[in-house]
Amino acid sequence: MPNGSLDKHIFSKTGKYLSFSWDKLFEIALATARGIEYLHGGCDVYILHFDIKPHNILLDQNLIPKFSDFGLAKFYPKENDFVSISATRGTIGYIAPELISRNFGTVSWKSDIYSFGMLLLEMVGGRKNSDMKAARSSKAYFLSWVYDQINISGDLELLDLTENEIMIARKLCLIGLWCIQVKPSNSPSITKVIEMLEGRTDDL
Incomplete structure (x- = not known):
């Protein structure tokens, strides 16, 4: 894809954040x-990707995203509400808790929702979800830091943003946090996620 993968645009090494607008x-x-909605419901069987992350989102000439790397993907019939897997799948930092331990719940399409939530938070923060080199230990665990910032109406340390850009950042963070519930039964379906993305931030 001519514009490479999404991580090249959101994890900047030069200090310049984002190579396109917040609207984009x-x-x-x-x-x-x-x-994801197509993978989960647009086919004869569900397709679980199991490795949704910025590196696997490729951007074409118009910056339209395409999924890549289906090496860990798994099919399962629509009538099933869980999937049986023999080993943990995915990339550390994006793996849903139920893929690590069944004590959190059964493995299902909600596992992709968790990974997508991580993706949203990284898109806003412009950094990977675990930063061991963070100056403050409170920032090392990115999810906790984002939650605290949202809770106190913080600015997420995003500088020089317009009111519209702040609204976009806040919306993506709120939805991201909804997606990464520890118990998969508490996280939304991808259809609900789309509804939230298309709705008003005040309704979240």
Whole structure:
């Protein structure tokens, strides 16, 4: 794909954040969610990707996202509400808790929702979800830091943003946090995620 993978655009090594607008970032998030909706419901069988992360989201000439790397993907019939797997699948940092231990719940399409939530939070933060080199230990665990920032109406340390850009960042963070519930039964379906993305931030 001519514009490479999403991680090249959101994990900047030069200090320059984002190579496109926040509106475009939001469009990429929404299009990625619609792609997941197709995998989860647009085919004769569900397709679970199991490795949704910025590195596996490729951008074409119009910055329209495409999923790549289906090496860990698994099919299962629509009538099933869980899937049987013999080993943990995915990339550390994006793996849903139920893939590590069944004590958290059964493995299902909710596992992709968790990974998508991580993706949204990274898209906003412009950094990977675990940063062991963070200056403050409170920032090392990214999810906890984002939650605290949202809870106190913080600015997520995003500088020089317009009111619209702040609204986009807040919306993506709120939805991301909804997606990464510890218990998969508490996380939304991808259809609900799309509904939230298309709705008003005040309704979240």
